Amino acid sequence: xxxxxxxxxxxxxxxxxxxxxxxxxxxxxxxxxxxxxxxxxxxxxxxxxxxxxxxxxxxxxxxxxxxxxxxxxxxxxxxxxxxxxxxxxxxxxxxxxxxxxxxxxxxxxxx
Amino acid sequence: xxxxxxxxxxxxxxxxxxxxxxxxxxxxxxxxxxxxxxxxxxxxxxxxxxxxxxxxxxxxxxxxxxxxxxxxxxxxxxxxxxxxxxxxxxxxxxxxxxxxxxxxxxxxxxxxxxxxxxx
Numbered sequence: 001x002x003x004x005x006x007x008x009x010x011x012x013x014x015x016x017x018x019x020x021x022x023x024x025x026x027x028x029x030x031x032x033x034x035x036x037x038x039x040x041x042x043x044x045x046x047x048x049x050x051x052x053x054x055x056x057x058x059x060x061x062x063x064x065x066x067x068x069x070x071x072x073x074x075x076x077x078x079x080x081x082x083x084x085x086x087x088x089x090x091x092x093x094x095x096x097x098x099x100x101x102x103x104x105x106x107x108x109x110x111x
Numbered sequence: 112x113x114x115x116x117x118x119x120x121x122x123x124x125x126x127x128x129x130x131x132x133x134x135x136x137x138x139x140x141x142x143x144x145x146x147x148x149x150x151x152x153x154x155x156x157x158x159x160x161x162x163x164x165x166x167x168x169x170x171x172x173x174x175x176x177x178x179x180x181x182x183x184x185x186x187x188x189x190x191x192x193x194x195x196x197x198x199x200x201x202x203x204x205x206x207x208x209x210x211x212x213x214x215x216x217x218x219x220x221x222x223x224x225x226x227x228x229x230x
Contacts (some may be wrong), residue, residue, distance in 0.1 A: 002155065007167055044220045045148075045156065045217075046220070047217060052216070056218065074216050092213075092214035097170060098214070099158060099170070099172055100146065100148075100214075101154075
């Protein structure tokens with residue numbers, strides 16, 4: 001069982017806006033920055049959002065991150081077929097000498 | 112453009128060990144913490160630990176008691192993951208990834224090394 005909780009799957013149609021949630025404890029999401037990774041089928045994970053809501057260079061502004069309390073969300077607007085992928089949230093956990101924790105991942109299907 | 116170049120596929124037997132490598136540019140090596148993350152077939156991402164290659168300090172996940180060692184070689188700007196006591200549960204794709212500080216997001220990823228443990 002993952003420390004961060006994500007829905008196993010979400011789906012949407014092209015052009016739609018979808019959101020993926022990530023929830024955890026106050027000691028993790030409430031205290032440290034959250035990031036999101038996109039893993040297209042058969043490829044290496046790629047950083048999509050860091051620092052809760054910052055996009056690395058090259059990531060379209062269709063992708064946005066937010067955090068409120070002990071929950072965070074990744075929103076994808078103007079959904080495209082190429083957005084079909086697995087999405088993982090991750091954060092630093094200060095407990096137990098420190099560690100990185102991941103969510104279980106969410107499979108986004110573009111219908 | 113691959114910034115972290117990992118070693119090739121490894122096939123090994125239960126009980127054996129494996130040592131994986133991850134080569135970075137001089138700049139990347141000197142300015143990042145390196146992490147190892149693995150992904151079993153069809154599963155999610157699992158953090159294994161991290162190393163500051165410039166001073167050798169390490170932090171290991173508690174899921175691998177006594178089985179993991181991470182090292183860095185400043186002369187070749189390469190970091191290594193040594194995993195011992197392999198079982199079939201260790202069959203996975205192993206990624207190295209880097210961030211500018213220990214708790215930073217992983218801005219750079221290697222291409223992954225597939226490790227298969229089978230008798």
